[in-house]
Amino acid sequence: MKIIEFFWYLLQIVIGYNLVFPVLLLLIYKMRGNKENPKKAVLSGSQDYGIIVTAYEQTQQLPAVVASLLGLNYSNYHIYVVADKCDITNLHFNSNKVTLLRPPITLGSNTRSHFYAINNFERPHSHLTIIDSDNLTDPEYLNELNTYFDQGFEAVQGVRQAKNLDSTYACLDAARDIYYHFYDGKVLFGAGSSATLAGSGMAFTTSLYRKCLEHLDVTGAGFDKVLQEGIVSRGYRIAFCERAIVYDEKTSGTDQLVNQRARWINTWFKYFRLGFKLFFMGITNFDKNQFLFGLVLLRPPLFIFLLLSLLFLFINLFMSIPVAVMWFLALSVFVIGFYLALKLSVTDRRIYQSLINIPKFIAFQLVALVKSGKANQISVATRHGQASQK
Numbered sequence: 543m544k545i546i547e548f549f550w551y552l553l554q555i556v557i558g559y560n561l562v563f564p565v566l567l568l569l570i571y572k573m574r575g576n577k578e579n580p581k582k583a584v585l586s587g588s589q590d591y592g593i594i595v596t597a598y599e600q601t602q603q604l605p606a607v608v609a610s611l612l613g614l615n616y617s618n619y620h621i622y623v624v625a626d627k628c629d630i631t632n633l634h635f636n637s638n639k640v641t642l643l644r645p646p647i648t649l650g651s652n653t654r655s656h657f658y659a660i661n662n663f664e665r666p667h668s669h670l671t672i673i674d675s676d677n678l679t680d681p682e683y684l685n686e687l688n689t690y691f692d693q694g695f696e697a698v699q700g701v702r703q704a705k706n707l708d709s710t711y712a713c714l715d716a717a718r719d720i721y722y723h724f725y726d727g728k729v730l731f732g733a734g735s736s737a738t739l740a741g742s743g744m745a746f747t748t749s750l751y752r753k754c755l756e757h758l759d760v761t762g763a764g765f766d767k768v769l770q771e772g773i774v775s776r777g778y779r780i781a782f783c784e785r786a787i788v789y790d791e792k793t794s795g796t797d798q799l800v801n802q803r804a805r806w807i808n809t810w811f812k813y814f815r816l817g818f819k820l821f822f823m824g825i826t827n828f829d830k831n832q833f834l835f836g837l838v839l840l841r842p843p844l845f846i847f848l849l850l851s852l853l854f855l856f857i858n859l860f861m862s863i864p865v866a867v868m869w870f871l872a873l874s875v876f877v878i879g880f881y882l883a884l885k886l887s888v889t890d891r892r893i894y895q896s897l898i899n900i901p902k903f904i905a906f907q908l909v910a911l912v913k914s915g916k917a918n919q920i921s922v923a924t925r926h927g928q929a930s931q932k
C-alpha cells in the first residue's frame with residue numbers, strides 16, 4: 543500500500559508543479575532582470591534573409607502575405623513561396639524579390655518545403671525566416687530580429703499576434719497564445735533559458751537550421767519541436783523578440799479548432815520525450831538553458847493538466863483535506879499567473895470578455911484529444927476561412 547501511496551503522491555506532484563512553475567519562472571525572470579532585451583532596433587542590414595512562405599493546397603491568402611513582406615522596411619531579403627500541391631495558375635507576383643516554387647511532387651511536410659526553398663535559394667542567404675501562408679508581418683519585423691542576431695544569437699522567435707478576433711474561439715485562441723508567448727517566450731528566455739518555437743515568425747542562421755534538420759525527414763506536425771530540441775541540445779539559446787511581430791490568423795470555427803488541436807496534441811505525445819533528454823542533459827552539463835527548457839517540454843497541453851488538477855482536487859476532498867487545500871492554492875496561483883500574462887501583455891478587451899467560455903473551449907479540446915491519434919490523417923494544414931461559430 544505504501545508503494546501505491548508513494549506513486550499517487552508522485553503523480554500529483556508531477557501534474558501540480560505545472561500550475562506553479564510559470565510563476566516561479568516569472569520570479570526568476572524578475573530577480574535576474576531584463577538585461578538581454580535591446581531597447582530599439584539597430585538598422586544594420588547586414589543579415590541577408592531568405593524568407594520562406596509555405597502553402598499546402600491553399601493559395602487564397604498568399605497575395606496578401608507576399609504584399610505584406612514586400613512592405614518590410616528592409617532591403618536585403620528574398621521571398622520564396624513554396625506552393626506544395628497547389629494550383630498556381632492564377633498566382634503571379636510582379637517583383638524580382640519573389641520566387642514562386644511549385645514542387646513537381648507533393649512534399650506534404652513543412653521541413654521538406656523549407657529545404658526545397660533552401661535548395662533553390664537565389665543566393666546563399668546568411669539567415670532565413672519562416673512565415674505561414676496566413677501571416678502578415680510588421681514592417682520592422684526583420685530589423686527587430688536583427689537586434690538579437692547582432693548580439694550573436696543564431697535563433698530568434700518573434701511574436702504571433704492575432705490577425706482576427708472575430709469569434710469567441712479566435713479570442714480564446716489568442717488568449718492561449720498570449721499566455722505561451724509570455725511564459726514560454728519572454729519569461730523563459732529572460733530567466734536564462736530559451737524561448738520555445740511557435741512554428742512561424744521565427745528566424746535562424748541558415749547554417750544552424752541546416753545543421754539541426756538537414757539530416758532528418760520530419761513529417762506531420764511538430765517540426766518546430768524537433769528543431770528547438772536540436773538547437774538547445776547543441777548549446778545554443780533561442781532568443782525571444784517581442785517586437786518582431788507577425789499577425790497570425792486564429793481559429794474561428796469548431797471543426798477547424800478540433801482538427802488543429804488534434805494535431806498539436808498528437809505532436810506533444812510524439813515529442814514530449816525530448817524533454818527528458820534535455821532535462822538530464824542540463825543536469826549532466828550544469829546547463830540552466832537545457833534544464834529549464836527540458837522541464838517546459840515535459841509539460842502537458844494546458845487543458846490536460848488543468849483538468850487533471852481539478853480531478854485531483856475533487857478526489858482529495860474525500861481523501862485528504864490538507865492536500866485538497868494545496869490543490870486549491872496551486873490552482874489559484876495558476877489563475878493569478880494567467881491573469882498576469884494577459885495584464886502584462888497587449889490584450890484586447892474582447893479577449894477578456896471571451897474567458898467566460900473557457901469551459902466550452904476545453905470541451906472541444908477533449909474532442910480533439912480523442913481524435914489526436916489520427917490527427918495527421920485528418921488534415922495536413924489548418925484550413926482558414928471556414929464558417930465560424932461565435
